[in-house]
Amino acid sequence: MASLLTDTLFEARGQAPAPSKDFYQIIVSRKDVIFRWWKISLRSEFREARPGELSESHEDFLDDPNLQIQIAIIFGAGTLDHIFNLCRGNFDFLVRLPDALLLNIISYLDLEDIARLSQVSHRFEALCNSDKLWEMVVQNLMGRITPEMKSLADEMGWKQFFFTNKLQLQVQLSRRRQKKSDSAESLSD
The missing domain is CATH 1.20.1280 (Monooxygenase)
Incomplete structure (x- = not known):
């Protein structure tokens, strides 16, 4: 069954809730969770902001409440629960058939x-x-x-x-x- 797992287990993109226009991406691979963001703002202090990326192992992600809260706000509680399951090794093989x-x-x-x-x-x-x-x-x-x-x-x-x-x-x-x-x-x- 492990052969049904691709390297990328889950990927989602989204925009932060209004009034923010920032874009976010979450990728869950077999080994880590990658969170990326792009600041979109007309304010002069954010014009030079570069895209950011945070990469954590599954274990570190499960112990990082700040990142978990950000994901819940941007992608929703259902997505966060799904990511928890993936990080804990609970894969749904049926959808991969x-x-x-x-x-x-x-x-x-x-x-x-x-x-x-x-x-x-x-x-x-x-x-x-x-x-x-x-x-x-x-x-x-x-x-x-x-x-x-x-x-x-x-x-x-x-x-x-x-x-x-x-x-x-x-x-x-x-x-x-x-x-x-x-x-x-x-x-x-």
Whole structure:
């Protein structure tokens, strides 16, 4: 699982609350926490101010309340909690998994669980509503899919295909067959 961790575990940029116009960046790597700032001011005493950087080990960051307060003010308490977890070694490996692997895992969940998972985050909402997931779900449940069924599902969307009842699908498939035969007859005339 450690191979899923990149060198940069977290990065965020933000602007200080009004009236300040200063910009800030926080980077959490595997070894340290880097806090950068850029002073933006029309006041003459800050015009020559250079960007600054503070780099601390994870242990030092956990013992530095001043930096923690600054991060909470600029980036919010949720971001500070996330950084605490990273510095303590509590990594969320699920969000680091590639989409293809997550889709494969999700395709074996019950429908109620897929609906709940779609409410977890924007990423999971997109995955749970993707045509690729519903294509995998249909294939897992139905086994063999004819080219005609695949064509209809691609046209109407795999999720819609999954939730359409069998009778309606049979009617739509027979209509498609009829259209094809009508167009083939008109070409032969």
